[in-house]
Amino acid sequence: SNINEDAQWLLNMVENLLSVTKIQNESSKVKKSQEIVEEVVSESIVRLQKRLPKIQIRVSMPEDFLMIPMDATLIEQVLINLMENAYVHSSSSDPIDLLITDQPDCVTFAVRDYGIGLDPDQIPFIFDGQYSSDTADGHKGIGIGLSICRTIIHAHGGELSAEQQGREIVFKVRLLM
Numbered sequence: 001s002n003i004n005e006d007a008q009w010l011l012n013m014v015e016n017l018l019s020v021t022k023i024q025n026e027s028s029k030v031k032k033s034q035e036i037v038e039e040v041v042s043e044s045i046v047r048l049q050k051r052l053p054k055i056q057i058r059v060s061m062p063e064d065f066l067m068i069p070m071d072a073t074l075i076e077q078v079l080i081n082l083m084e085n086a087y088v089h090s091s092s093s094d095p096i097d098l099l100i101t102d103q104p105d106c107v108t109f110a111v112r113d114y115g116i117g118l119d120p121d122q123i124p125f126i127f128d129g130q131y132s133s134d135t136a137d138g139h140k141g142i143g144i145g146l147s148i149c150r151t152i153i154h155a156h157g158g159e160l161s162a163e164q165q166g167r168e169i170v171f172k173v174r175l176l177m
Contacts, residue, residue: 008051015077017148030155032069037061037100037107040072044079045098055087061100068107068177074152075175078160081145082111082171090115090169106158109173117167126162149173 038061045057079098086096092115099110118126127150153160159174 011051030071030074030152032071032156034067035070035072035075037066037068040070040075041079041098041100041109043072044076044083047076048080048083052084052087055083056095057083057098058095059098059100062102064102066100066102066107068175070156070175075156075173078149078152078173079109079111081149082173085145086111086113086115086169086171089113092116106174106176109175110170112168112170114168117164118162118169120164123162123164127160 041059041061045059048057049055083096083098090096090113092113094114097110097112099108099112101108101110127146150160153173153175157176159172161172161174163170163172
């Protein structure tokens with residue numbers, strides 16, 4: 001069991017590092033193509049559930065067909081990182097919410113957990129690659145995942161933010177259409 005968990009952690013780390021390397025090799029630009037949002041969301045959840053079979057995710061998205069320009073593989077990695085963080089670090093058994101909203105100029109992906117929250121003083125530092133955390137079950141976060149998410153979203157010309165609402169943490173990804 002421990003070997004499998006360690007192997008999954010290592011696989012996730014390699015995927016993250018490859019994502020950043022891809023962006024850096026392309027001079028901080030990504031090749032975007034029109035992608036179907038529902039397919040990107042579905043693929044990210046399927047991939048995450050292979051690693052974390054007990055994870056529960058509630059998805060809410062518009063019924064309208066959404067297409068936005070993106071590198072689907074990189075955005076899947078961002079969604080996987082955010083949902084995995086919510087599951088591992090929230091210390092909650094409640095499902096994670098993935099809320100997709102369509103606005104005139106952008107699509108927003110919000111990942112919300114119902115866990116223990118963050119120290120509000122630490123929120124400004126969680127994307128800089130130096131924030132680390134421990135969970136009640138012994139998982140250690142080394143802080144690189146959110147930094148990688150920010151790099152990917154900025155390379156897309158989008159925004160990544162975090163806000164605490166009571167004990168809930170909401171990470172929002174905003175991608176322009």
